[in-house]
Amino acid sequence: MTLGIPTTDMSHALPCARHLIDGRAVESANGETFETRDPHDNSVIGTVVRGSAADGERAIKSARRAFDEGPWPRMTPRERRKILHDIADAVDAHRDELAMLETVDSGKITRQALHGEMPRVAQNLRFFADYAAMTPSEAYPDGAVLGYTLYPPAGVVTAISPWNAPLMLATWKVAPALAFGNTVVLKPAPQTPLTAARFGELALAAGLPEGVLNIVHGFGGDEVAGPLVSDPRVDRITFTGSSATGARIMAAAAEQLTPVSAELGGKSANVVFDDADLDIAVPESVKAIFAGSGQVCFAGSRLFVQRGILPEFLARFTAQAEDIVVGDPKNPSTSMGPLIEQRHLDKVHGYVELARREGGTVVTGGSRVTTGEMARGFYYPPTVITGLTNESRTAQEEIFGPVVAVIPFDTEQEALRLANSSPYGLAGILFTTHLDRAHRMAAAWQAGTVWVNCFFERDLRMPFGGQGISGVGREGGQYSRDFFTEPRAVMVRTH
Template identity: 35%
Template sequence: MTLLVTKNPARTILIDGEWRESLSHSTFPVTDPATGAVIGRASDGGAEDTAAAIAAAAAAFDSWAGTTAHQRSAVLAEAERIMRIRQKELAALMTSEQGKPIKAAMNEVGYAADFLAWFAEEAKRIGGVAVPSARADQRFITMRQPVGVVAAITPWNYPISMLTRKLAPALAAGCTSVLKPAALTPLCAVATMEVLLEAGVPAGVLNMVTSSRAAAVGDTMVESPQVRKLTFTGSTAIGKQLAAKAAGSLKRVSMELGGHAPFIVFADADPVRAAKGAALVKFLNAGQACISPNRIYVHRSHYEKFVDTLTERVRALKVGAGESPGVSVGPLINERAVTKMESQVLDALEKGARLTVGGKRMEVDGLDGKTFFAPTVLADVTPEMLISYEETFGPVAAVMPFDDEDEVIAKANDTDYGLAAYVYTNDLSTAIRVTEKLRFGMVGVNDINPTSASAPFGGVKASGLGREGGYEGIDEYLDTKLIGIAV
């Protein structure tokens, strides 16, 4: 398979339009999580490489900010066109590097292109307003201007769509950027940047530092006075550290962090339909999604029917390498992720949970990888179990019964996280009442995919700050300037 990377794969650092090695000339391996095989190498950048990338972004800012909204829109539209043409090739690369099944990878590339298309249009909708003054001889108007150089740090679980969700609005707003992609998926980032460069993004407007030394790159970004905005997707613990450091120079910050989503099935819901929905969203990307349901609450009247249906659906899931036909659950990203699944399952079983399917590592014929974990259902989960309060990020569904609406809302809200929640009910009043009481940034009502490039994505509490996507997404990259005119 031909990977969409530069002619010299070790040159994966992009500064001022040029692909470079790291200044240290060091590299790190990139592996296929399904087999453990090395599929490439990436430049291992550090603080000096990051400083050079920031300087290039700062130098390019005035020129890019001075382009018209229509010019920026055209570049993003062209990037969308190229990405859709290369969808199969990009998806194949993602499956090799990240492990997700090829169908899911195809969907992700399409989702990534959606952000390019959406913000190509939003670029042309940046405007100001006229504000009435109390003085007869004064007029107020506002204008929206790009915040400046943006530092973007992206995760491995969605290695292309999370890039365009940040870089597309930054480009649309007139910002320049420095990207630090996840060390586990740098080749997807290289391929994405090549699409954007081919679409006409000028040298210096987009820069990237691949690195296995996240702290060296991240610290340089947050400490640089030239960087005026930090956008991060990752763990809550790291997000808090970065936000604290960014406060030193009063940077704009947006954070998309961890989740611990409740999935609530009320007595008036269809338990079979709800169980089918839970199986689809829980095991998407092998459970490695921040909006994946962690706690499934089912009304006691439907509990056994729901557990039986969910178990039947999960037992039918095919596990294997992402490029294999019919596979719906690929490998976890690494050995550490599998160890976490084992720990959570063992803890739950020791404390009284009931295992209905899965619960252990899997060996997949013909593969040397050690990162497959059987899709798992744990019934009768209780609050003291690790899985009830620790983010799972893997293919383990935790199910528990409830009797009362107020009780289940209290349990659902009993978490530091507040990203996504799910409600299954056939009663409109229940849907509205419960949705209003859930302290989460997004709620799916009889809907397992409450996301779109055109809709705001983000959480509350320890799940983050700000929103990505929708018309709100570009606001994160714009400052408002007030102009007072005496007449």
């Protein structure tokens, strides 16, 4: 199969994404397919094989055989490193094609896909390849006994990735799993299958052995995802998605005591103190909620502003939100593209209607964009809501769209209480020029990541994940090594 789409014109190319199992592109066992559509205009851009439990079992069997009998787990980290760097080089060489696939499949603006996400895909591969090859392990000489730690691969990894950053988040899972010597079954989100399918082709062409990376397409529940999370031949499960789905996956995995790393939903607080530099705080706060059309798990969707600066901040924030250019993600001037699908658009607008019923005031936005060509797509404008409390459903439940509730506060203690008054705990954002306050807040904030005077700065060596219903476990650097390996203590008497 070839999924390459070199131009923005989709009229001549309707790709078909097949499963990748044991190094071959295959149809589903039941012969079924489904369509993948462009969120910009709801047009069909390709067909995808619809996996069943039988396909999931085939993929697990392939991955199990490749782990138990194949060369990949028995290669040295340096040998695996060479192949993963070659795959990263292939991603770089096909960056334009992959970015366009990401745009038409997910609605991601092409500029972001090309200059943000595809470079990060390659970085994921290179970082974990280097980390696995270069990170030392522990040795503890103690007289006549030498103790040391081995980090053998865990085995077969199920990786289930979401639709909001399709290939970047898929490789955030696949790269460390492969780097530490595991074999993988990847199930991309059914809304966004195309870049994963193309990535599988590139990985094989770059020298990845057959069966090491298997990709199955389809849906959750009892379909293709069923065996991927309940089969005893699976040794690790890594999942990014909603908290409700994460809970179901963990329940299925618990029957086999399979370890799960789950990065789930969020309702992150963004706290702006009256001493903040508004030239930084306003644009960063705009980015924190409206980047990716708000379809970001750690988006700053609860915006707490100290009361004394609320009028100025709100005026500047609203003005910048209204300056965001919503439109065709392939257009270089576009700043925000569509939502992923009709069902999700209905959900987002339903929460705006709920906010109105809860006593909120929609300052800007609040209704579907229906002008011009956007009428056929799933466009929703940046929406700013005031007049709510932190206890409202709009402020407590994950919307996953370009909707922010702006809520005033008076003191540092109140800000911290509000920030932590949520069942989610994925991220926090804080703007202040007082360094001592920043450290106090970060130390007491119940979240996996706290950004101070910035948003979405990342260091892949650091832990990423959430607490509460935002997830279980951490990944990144040593945390990924601990999860994707089976650390083993060895004690040797030397004399």
